[in-house]
Amino acid sequence: MVLAFSRLRSQISLTALLHLNGSVFPFATKVAFPCAAVAFVLKLAQVEEWPKLSEALAHAEMDATVYNAFSTLLGILVVFRTGQAYNRFWDGSTLTHQMRGDWFDAASSIISFTRTSKADRAKLWEFRQIVVRLFSMLHALSLAELEDDDDEDEDRWAYRLRVIDGVGIDITSLKALKKAECKVELVFHWIQSIVVTSIDCGIMSAPSPILTRAYSELASGMVKFHDCLKIARIAVPFPYSQATLMLLVIHWLLTPFMMTLGTQSPAVCCALASAQTLGREGHQLCTLENPFGADANDLDVHDMQHDMNNRLLLLLDPISAIIPTLSGNQVQDHELLLEMERKREMPAFDTMWRNLAGEVEQGGDLKRTRRSSTQLRRGSFVAKKSESQAGKGRRGSAGPGRAQDLRAGRIFIRFFPR
Template identity: 25%
Template sequence: MQKHFQGFNGLLHLRGSFFPIVLPRVVIFGIFGSYVGWLFQREGSIDLTLLGLLTENVVCNLVLGLLLVFRTNTAYDRFWEGRKAWGDLVTNIRNLVRLLRTNLISLEGDAKAERDRILQSLSIFIVCTKLYLQKGELDALQSASQRKLGLDHLQVDPSTIVKLKAAQNPPLEILLWVSIYLQKTCEQGHLDSSQRSEMNALVNQLVEALTVCERIQATPMPSAYILCLKLLTLLYCLLLPFALVEKLGVWTGLVTAVISFVLLCVEAIGAEIEDPFGNDVNDLPLNEICQSIVNMVNDAIVTRPYKVQTAAQTVPNLQALPNAQTSPNAQAFPKASNDLPTRNLSSTDLPMTGLPMTDLSSTPDPSPQGRSTPKLTKPFIQSNSQSNSQSNSHSSPTYPIQPTIQPDLPAL
């Protein structure tokens, strides 16, 4: 049973809830609805329902509903777009730190210290972006003020803070330092052109994500739209008791409070999440995101390169091995074709690709009954063109073959 009601525990939490925001207005509308109900019970001859015709109008209800939905959807689009922009910032910073750490792993001395300063500047970049969007002071980057930002282990040189204060756009100034460092290391030969282009592409994506955040922060909802929505909501909640008093009587104040609470909560959601870069509970968790980047950069700086130790592989000398360890098939094959064993082969031993050459020293019996099978002294293959030129004085070359078992040929 406790499992089914576990989702209702958050209803009693005031942190992040809109109840404290809309409660004063809900109480006012409830008291006003109760007064209308009391007035209707006391002065029964007065017809107050005429004032509630506006709330019963379909056009008025439809316009108010569309305005509330459009307000909420627009605010959530801004919130989600800001979250995607910060996701791009985190992804690109991680990739850039990884490439800087791996491509410049062989640096030593001052070059290594400069590389570590650039890596540390990327963690400063994400914190400066947060302060820039919240219109905060860069003095918060000092060690004494980092606790207020919820940050730990962020190393910032005082001269860096002075340079950032002089810049109009501190996050963009840090990205300019990174681009200059990539150009210098490429000119020094520590990076090739492909590596520099890959890391410059990541810097460009950081600039693009920063621009998206600036666009969201610098483009609020139009004031005319917000004022119109607030005015319509106020009129609807004030005229609602006059439409309910005839049927509800003394319960008009309670029902009015409930309906106004729903409308005001929907309107407050849009007002709360339209600026996702603030410090409120319902805004993006920028402090946690910044702390994750700071920890990742510190780990990348102190991480030692991992070296794989491989044992040297030696090739054994086959000539030094004893004869007993040699392969048993080594003696099964002759070294040259002249070393092939010579034996008398019958026509059954010859392949199908050629005809057997007979030894003319043995004269067979011309009669069919006395025809005998000639003997061969050297196996070889003779092609059709060679068999047609047997009458010439030139002898055809012979080629040794491995003795194989073939089907029987007809006896000549």
């Protein structure tokens, strides 16, 4: 898989250079080695003055300009095809990630729309469990559908992907799914049918305009799936591939003669011929045109399915049912929040995690027990400011002074809670 090599992508070392899994060098070397051997023999025959070969090379004349022009044309074709393969690879990777995101968004929306439902708890639990299992099956089947068509339907490697408690679905549905030709579309239809049925049963309590969001995300993921099918099923046009391959063969035949006429040593001739052919074949024989399947450079669908299952299981976790509330120590003054942001005094996650760890060790409630010296100085300044504003309020009008006292008091309590 392509992610097997991703750990080496940031390492500029011999480990990455000599990594052969998914490399183009093994096959390119098989093509370049005969070319280098032919060039070595021809140059050796010229140097040693073998009768027949040396005479043939003496009569063989080719302008280097013609060969360079031919090599330039071939290089343009090869680089163009490599660029198209690179674009297809990243388009496939982008679409699969967007597909997973859309379907998770749809699953999250469907489950969140049941929070205010008055239906029976057992029915709600069953509905959420079925939705999560079907979305896991939908994602796994879509990855299997994108796999190459070389194998039979039951022998697809992606059918080994794990789904969330697949045996929890009834036997009749599983048998129907196995016999269906369009498995992805069938599970997609099941999800839509279950959502429609839940509306009549009172399980889905959200208004109809809000429910359309789930349908929109579900359909958007299906569109991304069919865009991936376009990449998986439609190959590079055959005439272009055939023309490029023909030019590569001609280049392979001409390279030994040109290296023989342009060098003085058999070893140098062999090295240059090998480098020429290896570079051309290394670019041409890349396996990036179809990123789906079980090849070494294909996308890691196992990791994708594992990632999707983890996100779907989060929807069933009791922690996802918790709705965040304010702690009581929040900053209520908007101007104070703006000032803290300008001075870069907002707490980061590492600070909050350390505070939580310290509070757990002390066995107390979740309170803000640690304050920076900056906050303490600002608290003292606010306290003095509140006293001066209180004095001005007593000397001036009662209304504005009272409002300023209350505002300053809230800020003071913010930094010195009881």
